[in-house]
Amino acid sequence: MSDAIAAGRRICLVGASGLVGSAVIEESIGRSDVRIIGVARREVLLPKGARLDILVGPTTEWPALIEAAHADVLVCALGTTRKAAGSDEAFRSVDHDLVLETAEAARMAGIDRMILVSSVGADPQSGNLYSRTKGEVETALGQLGFARLDVLRPGLLRGKRAEDRPLEWAGQVVAPLADILVFHARLRRFRSIAAVRLAQVILALGERRTSGRFVHEHDSMSEILHQRHI
Structure with a gap:
């Protein structure tokens, strides 16, 4: 079955x-086929030309804000690092607990489609805290009954962050060369991706209605981007 495009879809971000x-x-700027409703803990600095609503409140109020968004799709791009969080527990409280609470709130609000930004290497059996946490939350989300769940597993994300992440910045410097060297299909999933390209993948997936759980790594995301230009 081919995917149908949802006209005027509302995305809770x-x-x-x-x-x-x-x-x-x-x-999303200049697009009439999508409306973004952001949910955040604080005001968000918007780029010129952006027309969207940002619903602001502490995380305890997010279920009500997500319901108020009246969205068709939930896009979850939450994430931190162990260093930024300060402890293993604080890291998991964001990358696992808050992600799951957000998804549960979306289901309670009647949202039946979700797009999660996870990470390459996500594995609930991993000995690495970051990869294990990502894998565990993917598994938990698969049990919430979303009609469609898209899990994105990008490699290193390229782009300018508001916060300082020295190791990630260093990775971005060498990423272009590393990407050239990674040709083997098994390793291509570790290739980096620009945040803007990942955003294009997200908006493209927001148009799809076919039910199921879909995991997208480098090759799958590249194919989605290719289809946008056909």
Whole structure:
């Protein structure tokens, strides 16, 4: 079955102030087929030309804000690092607990489609805290009954972040060369991707109605971007 396009779809975006969320907002400028409703803990600096609503409140109020968004699709771009969070527990409270609470609130609000920004290497059995947490939340989301769940597993994200991440910045410097060297299909999933390209993938997936759970790594996302230009 081919995917049908949802005209005038409403996207509830959590993580609007981050690298990916900001890119999604930028990519939505000038488009009449999508409306973004952001949910955030604080005001978000919007780019020139952006026309969207940002519903602001503490995370305890997010279920009510997500319901008020009256959205068709939930896009979750929440994420932090162990260093920024300060502890293993604080990291998991965002990348696992808050993501799951947001998804549960969306289901309670009647939203039956979700797009999650996860990470390459996500695996609930991993010995690495970051990869294990990403894998565990993917598994938990698959049990919430979304009619369609798209899980994006990008490699290193390229783009300017508001917060300082020295190791990630260094990775972005060498990423173009590393990407050239990674040709093997098994390794291509680790290739980097620009945040703006990931945002284009997100908006393209927001148009799709076919039911199921879909995991997108480098090759799948490249194919989605290719289809946009056919």
